[in-house]
Amino acid sequence: MRNPLSLVQTYKMTNHKITVAIDGHSSCGKSTIAKALAARLGYAYIDSGAMYRAVTLYAMRYKLVNSGNVKVQELIGVLTEIKIEFKYNPSTQKSETYLNGENVEDEIRQLTVSQNVSPIAAIPQIREAMVQLQKEMGKNKGIVMDGRDIGTVVFPDAELKLFVTARSEIRAKRRFDELTNKGETVSLADILHNIEERDRIDSTREASPLRKAADALILDNSNMNQEEQLDWVMRKVRERLEGNF
Ligand code: DC
Numbered sequence: 001m002r003n004p005l006s007l008v009q010t011y012k013m014t015n016h017k018i019t020v021a022i023d024g025h026s027s028c029g030k031s032t033i034a035k036a037l038a039a040r041l042g043y044a045y046i047d048s049g050a051m052y053r054a055v056t057l058y059a060m061r062y063k064l065v066n067s068g069n070v071k072v073q074e075l076i077g078v079l080t081e082i083k084i085e086f087k088y089n090p091s092t093q094k095s096e097t098y099l100n101g102e103n104v105e106d107e108i109r110q111l112t113v114s115q116n117v118s119p120i121a122a123i124p125q126i127r128e129a130m131v132q133l134q135k136e137m138g139k140n141k142g143i144v145m146d147g148r149d150i151g152t153v154v155f156p157d158a159e160l161k162l163f164v165t166a167r168s169e170i171r172a173k174r175r176f177d178e179l180t181n182k183g184e185t186v187s188l189a190d191i192l193h194n195i196e197e198r199d200r201i202d203s204t205r206e207a208s209p210l211r212k213a214a215d216a217l218i219l220d221n222s223n224m225n226q227e228e229q230l231d232w233v234m235r236k237v238r239e240r241l242e243g244n245f
Contacts, residue, residue: 024164
C-alpha cells in the first residue's frame with residue numbers, strides 16, 4: 001500500500017537528516033528561502049552572514065574598523081572575547097543573533113554594518129573561527145545554512161547545495177524596500193553600489209571566495225516569488241530524500 005504520508009512527513013518521523021548548504025550573491029533572498037525551507041523540514045536554520053556581521057558590529061563599537069579599514073591584528077587579538085549565539089524567539093518565530101549576550105539582530109542588518117563587513121569577512125583567522133563554529137552547529141545534520149562558502153568549505157559533503165542569484169538591480173530594490181519598511185532612510189543608489197561592491201570583494205578575496213560548488217544547483221530568482229522558489233527547492237529536497245527511501 002502506498003504510504004499516505006508525504007515524503008517530507010515520513011522523513012520528519014525518521015532520524016535520517018540531510019544538510020542543505022545555500023550560497024550566493026548578497027541580498028538575493030538566500031535567508032528567506034533558507035528560513036522557509038528549514039521551517040518546512042523542521043530543521044535548524046543558521047544565517048552564517050549574521051556571524052560575520054556580529055563580528056563587524058563588535059569591531060565598529062571598539063573602533064577596530066572605520067570606513068572599511070580594519071585594525072586586523074587588534075581584531076584577531078580580541079576574537080576569543082567575541083561570543084556569538086543564535087536563540088529562537090518564540091514571539092517573532094525567528095532565530096536571533098546575540099553578541100556577548102546582547103540581542104543584535106536588528107543592529108547587524110543596518111547599512112553601516114553592511115558597509116564594513118566584507119573586509120572583515122575576508123580575514124582568514126576570522127573565517128577559521130566562524131567556520132569551526134558553523135561545522136559544530138551542523139554536526140548532527142538537520143540544518144539549513146546560508147552564506148558564501150557553505151557548500152565549498154563549511155559543508156562540502158552537504159546532500160543538497162544551492163547557489164542563489166538574481167540581477168543586482170532587483171536585489172538592490174528588494175533590500176531598499178526592506179530597509180525602508182523598517183524606517184531606515186537609505187538611497188537606492190547606495191544600496192546598489194554596496195551590493196555590487198560586496199559581490200566583488202566576496203568573489204575576489206583570497207580566503208574562501210564566493211564561488212559555486214561544482215555540485216551546487218543554480219537558482220536564479222530574478223523572476224520568481226517566494227512560493228515558487230520554495231516549491232522549486234522542495235522538489236530538489238524530495239529528489240534527495242527519495243534516494244534514501
Ligand atoms: O549574507 P550577508 O549579506 O548577511 O553576509 C554579510 C557578509 O558576510 C557578506 O558581505 C559576505 C560575508 N559572508 C561570508 O564571507 N561568508 C559567509 N559564509 C557568509 C557571509
